Amino acid sequence: MKALTLGPEGTYSHRATQAVADEIDFVESVTSIVEGVAGGEYERGVIPIENSxxxxxxxxxxxxxxxxxxxxxxxxxxxxxxxxAQTSEFDIVASHPQALAQCREYLASEYPSAKTEAVASTARGVERAREDPTVAAIGHPENAGDDLQVLAQGIQDSTSNATRFVVLAPETERSDAGGKSTVIVYPNTNYPGLLLEMLEPFADRDINLSRVESRPSGERLGDYIFHFDFAAGLYEERAQEAIDELRGLAENGWVRVLGSYDTEHVV
Known part of the structure; x- marks a missing residue:
């Protein structure tokens, strides 16, 4: 099976994708991964969805x-x-924006004068550190190799730091089996109580919502797309009933059901 994820080799996305496929290609944007799977070029894609x-x-x-x-x-x-880093003397810390943010307190305390540089991935930051002795990187310690020193480990600001990745497949492989499901809703309308009305189909059926997120639709100011993760499989009648209610609320927009799936923990 051939999969696509964020590169270059050595990213956390790469580590997660190794649990999915042996043949892995890399790109430097999430959008390219989703396009690669949607267009049928790749059987699987792995993208980060949420950090703790x-x-x-x-x-x-x-x-x-x-x-x-x-x-x-x-x-x-x-x-x-x-x-x-190559040495303990450096001026810049380069890494993915999320990694820099996850180590913000450590960097402010230990290296307050160092500048930060956002790059496409943690592995790209490691490449920068290999090329330039004035640059340090934030990444997995195994990425140090023979060229870099591990100056400090466990520098994330929270010891419970973890990232959720989702494995993508072509739409035709959507499954109703699994303990968790994801639905995206674009109501294409806005009125008082709309969000409450979208939550009630789940609450009325005792379905736990593990994540609710809104994103601008790009159509107009104040217009949003809603992402729902919930703890029920699409094979369950209560889940189908809740989604049917969402379709009624979004009759001027759309509802996209991404499928049901299970969770795997990878060290």
């Missing part, structure tokens, strides 16, 4: 709302950040 410290990955939410794919699996992996 920094919250949802907005590029992932927007890409899922724009293209037809299925979510067939969820992978949760702990994030163990290390500071990697």
């Amino acid at each position: 410290i920094e919250g949802s990955v907005t590029e992932s939410l927007d890409a899922l709302a724009d293209r037809n794919v299925a979510v067939v699996r969820e992978i949760v992996t702990p994030i163990k950040h290390a500071l990697l």
Whole structure:
């Protein structure tokens, strides 16, 4: 099976994707991954969806709302950040914006004069550190290799730091089996109590919502797309009834059902 994820080799996305496929290609944007799966070029794609410290990955939410794919699996992996550099003397710390944010307190305390540089991935930051002795990187300690020193480990601001990834497949592979489901709703309307009306179909059926997120639709100011993760499989009658109610509320917009799936923890 061939999969597509964020590169280059050595990213946390790469580590998660190794649980899915042996043949892995890399790109540097989530949108490209979703397009690759939606267009049928790849059997699977793996994208980060949420971090326990920094919250949802907005590029992932927007890409899922724009293209037809299925979510067939969820992978949760702990994030163990290390500071990697050629020497202990450096001026810049380069990494993915989420990694920089996850280590904000550590950097402010230990390296207050160092500038931060956002790059496409943690692995790209490691490449920068290999090329330039004035640059340090934040990444997994195994990425140090022979060229870089591990100056410090476990530098994330929370010891419970973890990231959720979702495994994408073509829309035709959407499954109703699994303990968790994802639905995206664009009501194409706005009035007092709309959000409450979208939550009630789940509450009335004792379905736990594990995530509710809104993103601008891009159509007009104050117009939103809503992402729902809930703890029920689409094979359950109560889940289908809740989604049918959402379709009624979004009769001027649309409802996209990404599927049901189970969760796997990967170290």
